[in-house]
Amino acid sequence: MTKLNATRRQFFGLAAGGAAALTVPQDLQAQVATKARIVIIGAGAGGTALANRLMKRLDGAEITLLDPRVQHLYQPGLSLVAAGLKPADYVTSLTADWLPSGVTLIPERAAAIDPEAKTVATDSGKALGYDFLVVAPGLVLDHDAIEGFSLDMVGQNGIGALYAGPDYAAKTWQAASKLTEEGGVGLFTRPETEMKCAGAPLKHTFLIDDIAKRAGNGGKIDVQYAAPQGALFGVPIVAEKVRMLFGDRGIDSHLRHTLKSIDAGAKRARFATPEGEVEMGYDYLHVVPPQRAPDVIRQSGLSWADKWTDQGWVECDKATLRHLRYPEIWALGDVAGVPKGKTAASVKWQVPVVEDGLVSAIAGTEPRETYNGYTSCPMITRVGRAMLVEFDYQNNLVPSFPGIIAPLEELWISWLMKEVALKATYNAMLRGRA
């Protein structure tokens, strides 16, 4: 064997140098000095990530966030909670813990926005003037739109509603687990409006079906999926794949079925269809209500006048997310009136665009970043497998790992990403580091 002649000191010196090289901070962009007043409505995924990034880019800006919620919700985890795979507290943390020092968090709701006078009024009547406004309040779940349904029913009599929050997601599992043990008809729905993570109703269907089959109760369940749209997913190539998977699992689909009302006592759900009303019985019903922009957006005149008029999403350029009539306003996250993009992954792509637009507006330079509609959905198809579906405005698949992770294959690695890496990446995004 060749003798190694390096001295101990040389060796450890080299090792220490290597370790030091690994910990050198990433190159930071030069800070822009400004006295701008920036108001961000909403401290969810978008608002928090943006605040962290702006603090790094701007020197001297006065950044104020408005959000009454004490809890921050990691919403991509709700479908895991609703399948009994994670506890409710898996998705909760404190809003304030994610915010950088130097920003002001006002724990109130935005009650009114005056885009002409450039002011935001809070619940308590405080008026905040702004030079730049970012609207990122999320969306509102319109549970009242389903006649006969209210949130206090969730968890009982076979009713689930996982979108409503961590506790409701846990109660959803209570109701759904009964189906997986005792069998019966599982009826899974989605709304006709735009919605956050359009894959989640499908994931819930796949997971509950798989858990029942794993428990040996596959012969006792009858899984039905009802959707108002004409396809199982908005992206045609993905819709086809889901159709094939449904066929493989024996899941029946009912397209152009819009859930209108339920009779919880009789366990019957009524749907509007092109052929008239249809009633279906269930032992377990998953309700996903219509989703809309918060009232304050619609009342302040920021919404599209000719698109999504029943939903009120913010009128903005789909590439820059800048408001089309008020150039000092940007929309971010669920509330943005763009054709896709109501997922946490989209927020990750949108935040740098809004950051670039805002910093460029302050610095008087041309923005360079644009949003292409990137939306991602680790579509869980069973416990232990998922498809990493990523697409853009044009319904093109835009895989992050082409040739390595096939987008339309059910893979373990895609499940691992959802299970292990997704929350970590999300948290890193919140801190402005991913």
Next chain:
Amino acid sequence: MKDMTFGTLIAVFEEIFGRGVFWAMVFVALLVTLTYFYVLIRDRAISWQKFLLAQLSMPIGAIAAVWFVMVVTNSRLANLGGPIDLIVFLGVALGGAIGMAILVYTVQSLFSDPRRLGDKS
């Protein structure tokens, strides 16, 4: 994945394990590796006797690593669905095997008398 830089990866790993645990793990891994190189340099030779035991311990490391990943991620072997899954699976097993071998070799070397190495290796 947008902007998948080294910094992003570090941030993600810090979030997976927690900053303290992650850097503690990196520290332990570096320490074991450095100690391994240290004993190699100190002894100026590989002890094939120790290497044999290290090799025998490799399957245990591989199984332990796979078991750990499966339990932590609610997975089972039947979930492997494509070539990349097999590569990841084998990567986990290989990582566990090599890690265990290095650990076993290093521990043996540290606790044996270096002067006896030359003749018996």
